Amino acid sequence: MSSGVVVALAVVAVAVLGGLFLVTTSRRSDRNAAIGLLARETMQRDRSARKSAVTTDVAFVATPLTGKEVERAARGTDVAVIDRAPALPRPPMDVEQLGVTRRQFLNRSTIAMFGVGLGGFGTALLAFLWPPPGGGFGGKVKVGKLSDILAAIDTKKEPVYVAEARAYIVSYPKDSLNKAKKNYAGPVLTGMESGVVALYQKCVHLGCKVPWCGTSQWFECPCHGSQYNRVGEKKGGPAPRGLDRFAASVDADGVLTVDSGQRTEGPPIGVNTTGQEAEGPHCVGGKE
Numbered sequence: 001m002s003s004g005v006v007v008a009l010a011v012v013a014v015a016v017l018g019g020l021f022l023v024t025t026s027r028r029s030d031r032n033a034a035i036g037l038l039a040r041e042t043m044q045r046d047r048s049a050r051k052s053a054v055t056t057d058v059a060f061v062a063t064p065l066t067g068k069e070v071e072r073a074a075r076g077t078d079v080a081v082i083d084r085a086p087a088l089p090r091p092p093m094d095v096e097q098l099g100v101t102r103r104q105f106l107n108r109s110t111i112a113m114f115g116v117g118l119g120g121f122g123t124a125l126l127a128f129l130w131p132p133p134g135g136g137f138g139g140k141v142k143v144g145k146l147s148d149i150l151a152a153i154d155t156k157k158e159p160v161y162v163a164e165a166r167a168y169i170v171s172y173p174k175d176s177l178n179k180a181k182k183n184y185a186g187p188v189l190t191g192m193e194s195g196v197v198a199l200y201q202k203c204v205h206l207g208c209k210v211p212w213c214g215t216s217q218w219f220e221c222p223c224h225g226s227q228y229n230r231v232g233e234k235k236g237g238p239a240p241r242g243l244d245r246f247a248a249s250v251d252a253d254g255v256l257t258v259d260s261g262q263r264t265e266g267p268p269i270g271v272n273t274t275g276q277e278a279e280g281p282h283c284v285g286g287k288e
């Protein structure tokens with residue numbers, strides 16, 4: 001797994017943990033708000049009101065005093081004593097019965113939007129970093145039978161362009177292999193030994209797509225005039241090296257595969273393994 005994927009997974013994990021923290025914190029504060037921890041004064045008022053209500057109720061249900069008893073009480077002798085009923089315990093409030101408050105709704109909406117946005121960002125990041133499983137640029141692209149590809153290149157006198165890999169397939173001459181072994185290695189050299197080079201279409205100067213020039217039989221960049229020979233070695237212009245290239249391999253059935261996820265930087269200025277010079281007028285930067 002590449003470092004980019006590891007970083008992406010770490011970002012997503014931190015984001016998910018952050019989201020969980022926000023959700024749990026919000027739910028706790030919602031619950032506290034719902035059961036009224038902030039309503040201490042209100043609860044005190046309720047207690048007072050309940051006491052007076054009980055007193056009133058008891059006074060109401062107690063046996064009314066007779067006229068003589070009222071007179072005796074007024075004289076200060078024999079005051080009537082009324083027993084108070086014990087305070088009724090208040091049943092605990094059911095959070096579910098309280099429903100969703102406006103604050104809860106806003107908190108949950110904010111968290112939901114945050115989670116959806118974060119999830120979308122994480123998914124897009126993973127999709128960007130993850131190599132496509134079934135071909136396409138960034139993955140392995142099956143081009144076709146090597147013999148057919150070499151025949152097409154030879155007949156048309158031009159490279160085979162593979163849009164899916166954003167690459168040109170050019171032939172590599174067998175008699176240049178000794179020089180190639182001194183300047184190339186790995187899967188690029190393996191492809192050369194099979195007779196092909198897979199060149200990335202992007203100019204190594206500032207990234208323009210480099211077209212093939214049929215007259216000079218070179219690649220010539222229209223943006224600032226960089227020139228590369230048939231196998232992508234730098235010949236002129238401001239490019240700092242030859243064209244980058246992809247790993248190319250041929251399986252037992254003779255099918256050529258280009259791995260556009262495995263790119264190698266082009267050779268340094270001065271490398272010219274084939275010795276190919278321009279074979280006609282240039283398309284860019286004057287005539288031969």
Ligand code: FES
Nearest residue numbers: 203205206221224
């Ligand atoms: S981008 Fe090709 S020469 Fe500048």
